[in-house]
Structures are given as structure tokens and as C-alpha cells.
Amino acid sequence: MKTLQGRTLVVTGAASGFGLETARIAARQGMNVVMADVQAEALELAAREVAGLGAPVLAHRLDVSKAAEVEALGAATLARFGAPHVVFNNAGVGAGGLIWEHSVKDWEWVVGVNLMGVAHGVRVFTPMMLEAARRDAAYEGHIVNTASMAGLVCAPNMGAYNVTKHAVVALSETLYQDLALVTQQVTCSVLCPYFVPTGIHESHRNRPVELRDAAAAPTPSQLIAQAMSSKAVASGKVTAAQVAQFVFDAVAARRFYVYSHPNALAPVQTRLDDIVQRRNPSDPFATRPEVGERLRAALRGDA
Numbered sequence: 001m002k003t004l005q006g007r008t009l010v011v012t013g014a015a016s017g018f019g020l021e022t023a024r025i026a027a028r029q030g031m032n033v034v035m036a037d038v039q040a041e042a043l044e045l046a047a048r049e050v051a052g053l054g055a056p057v058l059a060h061r062l063d064v065s066k067a068a069e070v071e072a073l074g075a076a077t078l079a080r081f082g083a084p085h086v087v088f089n090n091a092g093v094g095a096g097g098l099i100w101e102h103s104v105k106d107w108e109w110v111v112g113v114n115l116m117g118v119a120h121g122v123r124v125f126t127p128m129m130l131e132a133a134r135r136d137a138a139y140e141g142h143i144v145n146t147a148s149m150a151g152l153v154c155a156p157n158m159g160a161y162n163v164t165k166h167a168v169v170a171l172s173e174t175l176y177q178d179l180a181l182v183t184q185q186v187t188c189s190v191l192c193p194y195f196v197p198t199g200i201h202e203s204h205r206n207r208p209v210e211l212r213d214a215a216a217a218p219t220p221s222q223l224i225a226q227a228m229s230s231k232a233v234a235s236g237k238v239t240a241a242q243v244a245q246f247v248f249d250a251v252a253a254r255r256f257y258v259y260s261h262p263n264a265l266a267p268v269q270t271r272l273d274d275i276v277q278r279r280n281p282s283d284p285f286a287t288r289p290e291v292g293e294r295l296r297a298a299l300r301g302d303a
């Protein structure tokens with residue numbers, strides 16, 4: 001994309017983390033900013049701050065897992081700013097633990113937000129962007145979907161999160177190929193961050209009441225996953241602001257895969273080698289056996 005000035009960004013999960021940092025950069029670049037999030041109060045605060053940077057801002061509360069609410073976001077965006085130029089389907093939630101211990105509500109929540117949220121964003125905004133491209137040969141559009149390194153490897157005890165993030169990588173690669181069949185003016189990227197300090201380890205804060213398991217306490221594996229992810233996220237050295245800048249760099253360069261930690265891709269190569277060489281999945285703790293030992297001991301109740 002040649003310029004961001006005067007163009008429109010739509011970002012979901014805009015009240016915190018990568019979404020908020022992206023909105024801040026967009027505002028500084030002179031974009032119109034549509035900020036969407038499920039947390040009304042946090043969204044209001046974030047939108048006020050971004051508007052304070054001088055950007056025209058549309059703040060829209062929604063739950064991205066709900067088809068009609070993403071459709072309403074699309075209609076509101078179109079009415080205020082016309083077809084957007086950058087759409088960042090970024091809202092997501094974390095939930096781990098042994099894969100068979102998720103409740104039905106766990107699956108509905110995590111798949112609903114992480115996968116269906118992205119699917120709805122693509123379903124609602126892509127036709128709008130293609131229509132804008134048909135009308136204007138100078139129009140450029142770019143969709144960015146947030147997956148994770150968890151979409152490229154399968155670390156154990158990360159449950160449904162891994163499943164949804166692999167699905168977002170597949171959705172995004174398919175979107176890339178499908179767009180290339182019909183246009184040169186709209187393309188897409190997938191963001192695959194490693195651990196970065198944000199609010200992701202406190203995702204339960206935005207879990208809807210109807211998808212909570214009021215009666216069931218978290219299982220030991222879920223508590224272990226929560227503790228490990230909190231520690232890993234808190235100790236991340238790359239900042240959310242840097243990741244947001246990587247997103248805009250990728251948009252400018254029309255680069256598909258966006259990483260926060262490009263030096264941490266060796267496990268992806270190992271996984272691909274396992275697949276192609278028909279080996280069973282490699283030990284994810286091969287380079288740090290003490291971490292695997294600690295996890296095994298904790299899960300078996302020996303720690």
C-alpha cells in the first residue's frame with residue numbers, strides 16, 4: 001500500500017494490546033480509525049485516546065463471534081467512511097489445558113472469537129473492498145488476520161487455542177490465494193506473534209456470561225496452562241507497539257507472513273519436516289528438556 005494518509009482502518013480487539021497499538025499508529029499516519037471491541041468501557045477510553053491524536057474515530061462495541069454484530073460493524077463503517085482500506089481481524093482470546101478437558105462452552109467461546117470472528121470479518125469486509133476496487137483502479141485494500149505461532153506449531157497443553165489459530169492460518173492462506181484469482185488490488189496477511197506482553201493472559205475478563213461454566217472450577221491442566229501463559233506473556237521482550245509496526249510494514253510491502261519473533265521459527269521447520277518425512281510429531285521440549293519434565297510432573301501431580 002502506497003499511503004495510509006486519509007485511508008480507513010478497521011480493527012477488532014481495539015481496546016487493548018495489538019489492536020490498540022495499531023489504532024495509535026493509524027491515527028498518527030492520518031487514517032480514519034474504526035475501533036471495535038467487546039469491552040465497552042475499555043473501548044471508550046481507547047477511542048478517546050486515539051481521537052486525541054487527531055484521527056476521525058468510530059468506536060463500535062461488538063462481539064466478533066456474532067455474525068449480525070460484525071455485519072452491523074460493516075454497515076457502520078461504510079456509512080461513516082466508505083469501504084475500508086486496511087481491515088485487521090485481530091480480536092482473540094486464550095484458553096489452554098489438556099485438549100479433552102475443554103467444556104462445550106470453552107469450545108464455543110474460543111472457536112467463536114478466534115475463528116468465527118475472523119471468518120465474519122472476511123465475509124463482511126472483503127466484498128466491500130472488492131467493490132471499491134472495481135469502482136476505482138487506484139483503490140488498494142489489505143486484510144490482516146491475527147493467528148499466532150500457535151497456528152504454525154502444536155505446543156502441548158494449549159488446547160482449543162492451537163486449533164483455532166491453525167484454522168486462521170488456513171483461512172488466511174486460502175483468502176490470499178482466492179484474492180489473487182480475482183484482483184491485484186486487495187491482498188492479505190496473517191500475523192503470527194510469539195509471546196508479547198498484552199492482556200491476552202487475562203482473556204477471561206471478556207468471556208460472556210452465557211459462555212461461562214459457572215459450576216465447574218478450572219481443571220489442574222487449565223490452571224497450569226494459565227500460569228505458564230501468564231509467565232511467558234509477561235516476560236516477552238518484543239512490545240505490542242513493535243508488533244503493530246510490523247503489521248503496517250507488512251501492509252506496505254504486501255508481505256503475507258508477519259512474525260513478532262522471526263528467529264523463533266525453527267519448530268515450524270521441524271513440524272514441516274515431521275509431516276513430509278512421515279515422522280511422528282517431534283518432542284517440543286527437545287532443546288529444553290527441563291521445561292517438558294516440569295510440565296509432565298505438574299500434570300501428573302508430582303510437582
Ligand SMILES: NC(=O)c1ccc[n+]([C@@H]2O[C@H](COP(=O)([O-])OP(=O)(O)OC[C@H]3O[C@@H](n4cnc5c(N)ncnc54)[C@H](O)[C@@H]3O)[C@@H](O)[C@H]2O)c1
Pocket residue numbers: 012013014015016017018019036037038039042062063064065090091092093094113146147148149192193194195196197198199200201202203206233
Ligand atoms: N500477546 C500475545 O502473546 C499473542 C501471541 C499470539 C497471538 N496473539 C493474538 O493477538 C490477538 C490480540 O490479542 P492481544 O495479545 O492484543 O490481547 P489483548 O487481550 O490485549 O487484546 C484482545 C482484545 O480483543 C478483545 N476481544 C476479546 N473477545 C472479543 C470479542 N468476542 N469481540 C470483540 N473483541 C473481543 C478484548 O476485549 C481485547 O481488547 C489475539 O487474536 C491473540 O490470540 C497474541
